[in-house]
Amino acid sequence: MKIGIYEEMRERLRGFSIIDCTIRSRDCIYILFQNHPDEDDEDAELIFRAGFYYPKTERVWGYKEYFSFYRAKSCVLPLPNGPVVVVDFKGRVLSQIGDTDRGSGFALEEPIPLIRQVSVLRVREIAGQAYMAGTLRTVFRREGPGNWTCLSGNDLAVRDEEGWLKWDFGFDDIDGFADDDIYACGGEGELYHYDGRRWAVIDCPTNQFLYSLCCAGNGKVYVGGKDGMLIEGRGDLWQVVGEDTEGFSWDGDPEHAGMGARIRCMAWYRDRLYMATNQGVYEYYDSQVRRTPGLSGLVPIPGEEGPEPKINERVQELLRAGGAGEEAIGLVSMPVEPVGEGILAPAALHSLSTDGELLLLGGGDKVAVFDGVKWKILYSPYGIDSGGSL
Numbered sequence: 001m002k003i004g005i006y007e008e009m010r011e012r013l014r015g016f017s018i019i020d021c022t023i024r025s026r027d028c029i030y031i032l033f034q035n036h037p038d039e040d041d042e043d044a045e046l047i048f049r050a051g052f053y054y055p056k057t058e059r060v061w062g063y064k065e066y067f068s069f070y071r072a073k074s075c076v077l078p079l080p081n082g083p084v085v086v087v088d089f090k091g092r093v094l095s096q097i098g099d100t101d102r103g104s105g106f107a108l109e110e111p112i113p114l115i116r117q118v119s120v121l122r123v124r125e126i127a128g129q130a131y132m133a134g135t136l137r138t139v140f141r142r143e144g145p146g147n148w149t150c151l152s153g154n155d156l157a158v159r160d161e162e163g164w165l166k167w168d169f170g171f172d173d174i175d176g177f178a179d180d181d182i183y184a185c186g187g188e189g190e191l192y193h194y195d196g197r198r199w200a201v202i203d204c205p206t207n208q209f210l211y212s213l214c215c216a217g218n219g220k221v222y223v224g225g226k227d228g229m230l231i232e233g234r235g236d237l238w239q240v241v242g243e244d245t246e247g248f249s250w251d252g253d254p255e256h257a258g259m260g261a262r263i264r265c266m267a268w269y270r271d272r273l274y275m276a277t278n279q280g281v282y283e284y285y286d287s288q289v290r291r292t293p294g295l296s297g298l299v300p301i302p303g304e305e306g307p308e309p310k311i312n313e314r315v316q317e318l319l320r321a322g323g324a325g326e327e328a329i330g331l332v333s334m335p336v337e338p339v340g341e342g343i344l345a346p347a348a349l350h351s352l353s354t355d356g357e358l359l360l361l362g363g364g365d366k367v368a369v370f371d372g373v374k375w376k377i378l379y380s381p382y383g384i385d386s387g388g389s390l
Contacts, residue, residue, distance in 0.1 A: 006388040009061040021362035029053040073123040085130040110146035126176040135170035173213040185210040216268040224263025267352035
């Protein structure tokens with residue numbers, strides 16, 4: 001690894017949050033960053049940076065900067081010619097062009113022709129093409145650069161049929177096994193199926209809010225929602241396989257408690273379902289849910305003691321004990337790597353992506369990678385020991 005390049009990368013991205021990440025292979029990973037401009041600063045700009053990790057290239061780490069992109073989502077289309085496709089909240093599109101061994105190669109495309117009231121909530125690769133899902137039950141499919149076909153929604157009449165109180169309803173997630181076998185979810189128990197010609201409403205076994213969906217490698221569909229709601233099924237057969245409304249675990253083991261939270265994103269990796277929630281990362285297999293092992297040093301467990309105070313906080317306490325003034329104490333600022341539990345805060349977890357070999361987890365300001373045996377930090381704004389290479 002070229003330490004200087006990684007050091008420069010993380011130095012330039014201090015203060016940026018990771019809003020999404022996706023993986024093509026261990027040699028091609030994309031991380032999307034966004035800053036947080038001060039609302040009181042009229043000159044502050046919203047900055048978006050499309051970052052990449054290409055370990056076999058001379059550059060290894062890098063990014064390209066754009067302005068006004070907001071809450072972007074991404075997916076990677078299959079080789080040999082499939083790019084990474086990035087779509088922001090309002091349908092602006094960015095894609096990677098050319099060969100990844102020659103640099104970033106990002107380029108802007110024509111935006112998706114969304115009406116003003118539609119916002120993009122998820123982008124997925126299905127059957128080799130990019131699909132976006134959003135409010136007003138809107139779904140578009142990318143046919144090629146700058147060419148998107150509307151498959152659902154994007155119509156105020158849909159909203160008006162539901163009544164004004166549900167102006168923000170729609171599809172929070174979408175996934176599929178083929179272009180004629182697609183599922184979408186959102187709202188209060190809204191679950192739909194697309195057979196390539198029309199959308200059909202599925203009789204969902206809950207009216208709980210739904211946020212995430214995964215068409216898994218075992219041939220089943222999983223839908224995740226509020227309070228740890230997890231639904232399993234396909235076609236006309238669906239059942240609730242997990243729910244936690246009181247903060248207890250599904251299997252009665254206190255060590256597995258904490259699923260009373262929103263399931264934000266899901267991915268099928270190896271032989272099980274992984275779920276990113278604001279209580280941490282969980283996995284479902286053999287009809288049981290458990291907290292993903294091996295992440296105790298990366299994701300804090302609710303109820304456990306938090307990280308030790310940072311060095312600068314200890315120094316400040318010592319200065320106060322020694323009678324130093326607050327002005328001098330305020331000058332103490334030592335950017336150090338945090339210790340103890342909680343390198344990845346669970347409240348920030350929102351991205352899961354896999355190429356089948358590795359599982360990518362992102363949130364806050366860090367990205368971790370799982371190879372089926374252990375987790376490793378890939379990107380972190382802290383010390384070089386906390387990231388930089390796989």
